[in-house]
Amino acid sequence: MTNDKPVLEVYQTGELTVVGFGGQEILDQIDLTGCRSEVVALVEKHKCKILAFDMTGVKLVPSGMLGLLTSIRNLGVEVQIYNPSHDVNEVLEITRLNTIMSVHFIDVHAKKDGEATR
Numbered sequence: 600m601t602n603d604k605p606v607l608e609v610y611q612t613g614e615l616t617v618v619g620f621g622g623q624e625i626l627d628q629i630d631l632t633g634c635r636s637e638v639v640a641l642v643e644k645h646k647c648k649i650l651a652f653d654m655t656g657v658k659l660v661p662s663g664m665l666g667l668l669t670s671i672r673n674l675g676v677e678v679q680i681y682n683p684s685h686d687v688n689e690v691l692e693i694t695r696l697n698t699i700m701s702v703h704f705i706d707v708h709a710k711k712d713g714e715a716t717r
Contacts, residue, residue: 605633605637606620606629606630606633606637607620607637607638607641608621609641610653612641612644612645613646613647614645614647614649615649615651616642616645616647616649616651617651617653618638618641618650618651618652618653619653619654620653620654620656620657622656623656623657624656624658624659625657625658625659626659626660626661627659627661629661629664631663631664631667634664634667635667635670638650638671638674642674647676648675648676648677649676649678649679650676650677650678650679651678651679651681652668652678652680652681653681653682654680654682654683654684654687655681655682656684657684658684658687659686659687660690665694665696668680668696668700669696669699669700672699672700677700678700678701679700679701679703680697680702681705682703682704688702
């Protein structure tokens, strides 16, 4: 039985394409082949130059996924990681993957302009 459900949740497309994992905490059940196919299709269809991965909520990333993130660079695409957990960020630092893909932290709970403060 095959699962036709997309692996990635696409938030934005274009030269900057933003994807996430739909709030999954542990990515151990990710179909890496399907994920790679989705990434390649997104890059080709939208002429993507930067692929940003929203890792908000992700607590564990398998080594195969790290390899996939690294291999995306072979498509001529810059990879950016947003909001990795402490543990995921530590793995990126130990493996030095943070030297070939940029890591960013954004406060997703920050108040929006015009929002009342108490």
